[in-house]
Amino acid sequence: xxxxxxxxxxxxxxxxxxxxxxxxxxxxxRLSQRIIELERLGFIIEHTPEMTPGGARVMRYSxxxxxxx
Numbered sequence: 001x002x003x004x005x006x007x008x009x010x011x012x013x014x015x016x017x018x019x020x021x022x023x024x025x026x027x028x029x030r031l032s033q034r035i036i037e038l039e040r041l042g043f044i045i046e047h048t049p050e051m052t053p054g055g056a057r058v059m060r061y062s063x064x065x066x067x068x069x
Contacts, residue, residue: 003028004037008063011045016062018050035061 001009006026010017022031035045044065050058 003034007031007034008038008043011061011063016048016060018058018060020058031061032059 003026007017007022007028010022010026017025017031019031022028022034028034035047039045043063046062046064048060048062050060052058
């Protein structure tokens with residue numbers, strides 16, 4: 001399965017993902033690029049900043065709507 005396919009499955013089953021989760025769970029190193037590709041295909045993805053327990057700022061990506069057509 002492609003990185004985008006694995007990412008979509010993960011978003012659908014887990015609700016959201018951060019860069020660290022993408023690296024650990026899916027072996028995807030350039031999550032933001034995969035998100036851009038999915039958005040260009042018509043998927044609506046929310047970008048929400050979060051703080052980690054250690055105080056780092058990360059982005060959480062959540063699938064809001066699947067592509068139509």
